[in-house]
Amino acid sequence: MVCYAVFFATFLYAIGFVADLFVPKTIDTGGIIPARAALIIDVLLLLIFAIQHSVMARRPFKQWLTHWVAPPIERSTYVLCSSLALILLFWFWRPIPTMIWHIDNPLLANAVMALSLVGWVIVLVSSFLINHFELFGLHQVANNLAGKAMPEPKFRTPLFYKFVRHPIYFGFIVAFWATPTMTIGHLLFAAGTTAYILVGILFEERDLASIFGDEYRQYQRRVSMLIPWQSQRNQKPTKKIPAGL
């Protein structure tokens, strides 16, 4: 529950950080340093998060980790480490305030800001659609306390999952790009996280296809990866990654 509380506080802070609202340190605030130095620091912070998030999600790492932490809290440990990597990023992120676009019209600016909030809502709602409490480690601990084994993973395609295979990632992309003021720093964050999401999808889909087999492969053929209105005929099959990677 402590790990979950840390995650939830980090999630709420992330909304303010990206929207440049409400919180003391945002994507566009903090001490200004030369752009090249800021770029290096920010890329390193994104890399730390990406490496932590990807390496700890792989099965061999999980098996290794459960020699040190009890299996029911493996997911909570992952959630805690991800939150800590994000807190590090929020803390040390250096702004690069050169503006790329700025929407002056208050009505339009508010509409774009609202779109970004819709993105965050899609993220949260979608996590509940597949299994919020399992995704963030509480289900595993509750089941362990009740002396029950975890059920087999279930393939789910409710609501948003009927339109895109990755609504959580779609929500993040909307939340990160829909901004009335786009600075170089914000662009770096949005582009870096989007690239990471696209690579992450390749690995996640390989795992999903190995767990759910043909059911998942048919879903890939039927439903768009990220763009809801993409026609089925234009869909390319997801690139296969050799099992050793």
Ligand SMILES: C[S@@+](CC[C@H](N)C(=O)[O-])C[C@H]1O[C@@H](n2cnc3c(N)ncnc32)[C@H](O)[C@@H]1O
């Ligand atoms: C952070 S969530 C992201 C889910 C999805 N990629 C999205 O963007 O909505 C990652 C976890 O969701 C699980 N997952 C992804 N799609 C799923 C589905 N349709 N049904 C059940 N679990 C799914 C993956 O196995 C992984 O453990």
